[in-house]
Amino acid sequence: MAATRHVLPRTPPWPPPSRTEPPVPFAVVAPPLPFLRAYPESLQQQVQGLITQQRLGAWLLARYPQAHGIRTDGALYNYVMALKNEFMRNADAVSKVAFDSKLHVVNNALGMHSTISRVQGGKLKSKREIKLAALFKDAPPEFLRMITVHELAHLRVRDHDRAFYQLCEYMVPTYHQLEFDVRVYLTHLELTGERLWAAPAA
Secondary structure, eight states: OOOOEEOOOEEEESSSSTTTSSSOOOOOEEOGGGGHHHHHOOHHHHHHHHTTTTTTHHHHHEEEEEEEEOSSSHHHHHHHHHHHHHHHHTTTOOOOOOOEETTHHSSSEEEEEEEEEEEEEEEEEEEEEEEEEGGGGSSSSHHHEEEEEEHHHTTTTSSHHHHHHHHHHHOOHHHHHHHHHHHHHHHHHHHHHHOTTOOOOO
């Protein structure tokens, strides 16, 4: 349910309004949308409308009715490597891929790539690792693909610049729309705590 706040006067009106006067409506303050603040006001207002109508979750489920079936880190590694081999075969090798349950909370991020350097046989060798926030374990396949290509693009482009997003769009032409929809889902999670695609408890 969307979080709303009613603003009441500090003291009751005096004298009390007569019975013939219409009641004064409460002022409803719309919740802030931190995940969408970089987007145009018109888009934010559309999302606010869905929140007010308590339809944001239904809107997301209508667009993305199914969750992907990747449940383990091993399956995730195979998924990520298939995309890498298709689009970025010559990029740095990736040695590890995993879901991380602490990533979103601790680092305020949905995905993370890192370089691990170790000395082996007198030589310094580097390995790349990719971690995805555990919330993507229960998500549509489109959301998983969006965050995966985002982290793969960082193998080649470090900053979030024009070249980076062009690479993301090369791998997923609808990347920007998917990123927006993921941010809408994060907004839903912040307001309700409901994971729309969570697997039922065994």
